[in-house]
Amino acid sequence: MRKIPVLLMFVLASLLVATPAQAAPAAVDVYPVPSIYPTSPDYTLTVNGTPVPVQDYPGYDIAQFALGDGEATIAITKVNNTNIGAYRISPRKLGIAGTVSGPTLTFTVRDDAYLIVKIDGRPDLVIAADPAETNRPASSGAGVFPVGPAPSTASFQQTLNDAAAWGSANSRQGIVYVPAGVYPVGNLYLRSDLALYLAPGAVLRFTGNRSENDVHWRKESQQRDITWFISTRYSSKNISIYGRGIIDGNGKAALAPGNLGVNLLTPIYTTNFAVDGITFRESSSWAIMPTRSSDMTFRNLKIFNRFDMGENDGIDVMESTNVTVRHAIGVGLDDPFSTKTWDTTVDLFAKVPGEPRPQSNILFDDLVTFTYCYGVKVGQGVFQTQEDITFRNVTVYDAAVALGVHHKYGAAPARRIRFENIDVEKLSFSNDSNRTWLALWTGETHGVGPIQDVVVSNARLHTLGTTPARVNGKPAAPVTGVVLRQVYAGAATTPATTLAELNLTNISDSGPITVTG
Secondary structure, eight states: OOOOOHHHHHHHHHHHSOOOOOOOBOOEEEOOOOTTSOBOSSEEEEETTEEEOOEEETTEEEEEEEEOSSBEEEEEEETTOOOOOOEEEESGGGOOOEEEETTEEEEEESSOEEEEEEETTSOEEEEEEEEOOOOOOOSSSTTEEEOOSSOOHHHHHHHHHHHHHHHHHTTSOEEEEEOSEEEEEOOEEEOSSEEEEEOTTEEEEEOOOGGGSOOOEEETTTTEEEEEEEEEOTTEEEEEEEESOEEEOOHHHHHHHHOEEEEEEEOBSEEEEEEESOEEEOOSSOSBOOBSOEEEEEEEEEEEOOSSSSSOOSEEEESOEEEEEEEEEEEESSOSEEEEEOOTTSGGGTTOOSOOOOEEEEEEEEEEEEESSEEEEEEEEESSOEEEEEEEEEEEEEOSEEEEEEEEEOSSOEEEEEEEEEEEOOOOOOBTTBOEEEEEEEEEESSOOOEEEEEEEEEEESOOBSSOEEEEOBTTBOEEEEEEEEEEETTOSSOOOSTGGGTEEEEESBOOEEEEO
16 A cells, blocks of 8 residues: 655645634624714724724713624724824723734724723723614504604604503504604603614704703702603603614703703613613713612613713612613713612602612623722612612723722611622722722711621722722621622732732721631
């Protein structure tokens, strides 16, 4: 038998070994950007060669689009074409590596993601790559109520009412279809069995006109009346807001005519309520306030608030049960993700009927948070019990305090609180003289209440901050049951086993704090 040369055998064997196929490029859906949003003077961006608009915004820039399955090559170019010196791509835990060629940074992602990119001394660039939209409805047909090109607030409201009536009559949701365009409107109210669909490029923009908006409460700390831009009717159910459009509070401009602040969305006394894919932008008060409601989901959520306006929290879950916030990015001066409970004496509820409720079973999962205050937080209001609150898979891009329970107001317990799978990247700011990764503390306003059973597990602290982490209770309301499990400080390859390693030295009126690997 004739022998086959060894080299030839090696070549044949190599050909028989399966090589991994390269992933196909992901489809890119570029969202139309209305002319009311200015173009960034700092960056241009392409995804798989497709140009994506970059918006200029106070404090940071924004690029938004959707990605299908496959790989996406993102290229960011400095507008003035000067060479890039330094950059970082967050979340760091994703391990995204970039390459630089002159003024352009290029990197590849294999899934939709919410990213923040910092290049030299330029503004932070928020890249919100949504999952592909798979549930876009038809723009017309049975049960679909399209919005015309220039609706008044009254006619828009009538379209919502008609769709809800159709939905209730047919045991399903009637759909209000809002095509791309800018719609300046005032208060809108959502009834049962209604779906509000905002197409990419659709913007519901608050007018700020006092004459067509109700005053729902007064923010005494700002000496300002507040209105709910979009809210639910009491005792409603089966309501959805979805699509890739924008709900815009027009915060700075809308305040000017009459000092009327706006909450963008207040689902109140409702059940089976869902939000998917919507961008919430520029609120002049707390942006999203799920209130005294149950069975709610918020997915693919983008909250873009300004850094030059205060008390503009992202989503504050209040006196509700069974609420999930999943896959979200929150940016703004005040707390992007928090929970609260109140009392009838509080200005927020002065005009709301009914009794205060305890809060339980709240899950925040897969978050990116960027703020001058707390990255994620329970409190400040704990007038009613808050329990079983979980923050999971969180990247704190930058904050004053990364993780917090601030029991400032009220006498009820805050208990069974979990912070799981946390990455703390930067702590550049200060809030109440705190600049630290952890603050669990109790005040004495309207009573005093305990903090119980708080667990931080699997956390990477790239920074500990510049002030000590704190656990401070009160003699009548201590902080007890704190467990720190598998918490890694800095570049440590093993978890901390002492409080000193975590700079947790500001401790008073607390039970034992357990640190374990």
